[in-house]
Every structure is written in structure tokens, then in C-alpha cells.
Amino acid sequence: MAHSQAKIHRMFELIEPIATVTFSEIPNEEFLAVGMRNYWDGYFAGRAAPLGMASAEVVHAVFYNFADGEVARHIPWVWGKVTPEEAIAVRERGSAAALRAAIGSLADSAELTRAADVATRAAVSAPVEGRVLYAGLRAIAIPEDPLARLWHAATLLREHRGDGHNIALVAHGIGGTESHVLMALALGMRAEEFGRIHHLPKAQLAAVVDGLRDRGLVDADGGFTDAGRETKARIEALTDELAAPPYNTLSAEELDQLITDLEPIAAAAQEADS
Secondary structure, three states: OOOOHHHHHHHHHHHHHHHHHHHOHHHHHHHHHOOOOOHHHHHHHHHHHHHOOOOHHHHHHHHOOOOOOOHHHOOOHHHHOOOHHHHHHHHHHHHHHHHHHHHHHHHHOHHHHHHHHHHHHHHOOOOOOOOHHHHHHHOOOOOOOHHHHHHHHHHHHHHHHHHHHHHHHHHOOOOHHHHHHHHHHHOOOOHHHOOOOOOOOHHHHHHHHHHHHHOOOEOOOOOEOHHHHHHHHHHHHHHHHHOOHHHHHOOHHHHHHHHHHHHHHHHHHHHHHO
16 A cells, blocks of 8 residues: 655665664674775675676666766675675675664564564565666575564665665766765755765866756855755655555555564664764
């Protein structure tokens, strides 16, 4: 059944801190132990592994929002150290350990097991067409352990939404680096202050901002115009709309219960991250 966009967005808020434990220190240590040189080697090996031994060009296209050349610093190098299958196992093991460390006794609760079962049912129910990373994740065996299963379901739902977000960006003519500029402005920051792009050469980042200014999305001071703010809002609304299909398999009561079960887990994960 269809659910309100407010509930779909709430699921995004709850899924995000659970899925993103995969980018924390424990999984990073697991990847360093199998030969990765640094955090970003493990990031790309783990997140790209569902695509198989993909090239830098393919991963750049699927991940969408990395600047030119950033993916190629790590792929295909990582495939000489770890196979995609090994990377998937390392990522799952490290992520489950990180989630357990973050949420403590909640890891063994009946509510977590129930949330893992319901979230998994939703996570494997959406069409895969046009959702490349989601489709790759769908081909991975679902973990038996409830904690790992919840992380896996959260990752499926996150990447399904992420694939949809890329669709929304493309539909609005917003490139990967441009999307980071818009995110920075939405957070009240200047583009050069935003962590995902502040390292880019000043001339390169200035050219991106100039392009958005030429389109009427950024003003002379580097902030949002009304048109820029409206474009960002449309992209986010479309992203939520495109994120809805997995939840259509759940009744209103099931979705409400899932939200209730996830709230303390997500809060604990978020607190640990902060």
C-alpha cells in the first residue's frame, strides 16, 4: 500500500545511521587487515563489491557524486588485494560488529529481530530496473544473524534510495559535484567549507559554482537563489517519492511498528557516531 512521503522520509532518517556504520572505524580496520592502504580503499572495495570487479569508470558512474579521478585512485587497485566476494564478507562482518558496538544491549532485543525481518521483507521487494547498486546488493545472500540482517536491509534500502536520488539529480541536470554544492548550501555552508568537496582545487570548485550561478541557482555571494532553493527541494521530494516502492509491501501498521522498533536503534547508532 502507499504511505505518506513523511513516513518514507522518516524511514530514510532511521535507516541512514544503521547502514552507515559500515563507514566507521571497525569496518575500516577489517579492510586494513586484508591489505587496504587507507580508509578510501576499503570504502570503494566494500561499497562497489556488489557490482563485481567493476572498473573505475563504472563505479564513478554508479556512485555519481565523486569528482573526476577520485575513484581511479582506488579502483582497480583494490581488486588486486581483495576479490569482490571477499570484500562483501569483510564489509558485512565489520559492519555487524560496528553496529553491535554502537547499540549495546539493543543488539539482542526482540525488537531488533522483528525490525530486521520486516525491514528485510521491504528491502527485497522493490523492482531493480534502473537501480544498479541496489540490484547488485539484491544478489547477495541475506545474512542469518538478525543484527547483520538488519544492517544488510538498511543498506539495501539506503542504496535503493541513493539510486533514486541519482535519478532525480540527472532529471534536474545536476552533476555529482554540483549536488555537493547544493547540499552545502542547504546546510548553511559555503561550498569550499563542505567536507566532501573542500579538498578540490579552488579553480575546479569555483568553476562548478560559476556553472550553477550561470543557471540562476546560486547568487553572486555563493548562496542559494530562490530558484536554487526550489530546485533542491524538488530533488529531495522526488528522491523520497522514488524511495517509496520497498515500503509498499508493508501495511500501515507494519510500517508504524517498524518505525517504532528502529527509533531507539537508530538513535543509539547516531549517538555512537557523534
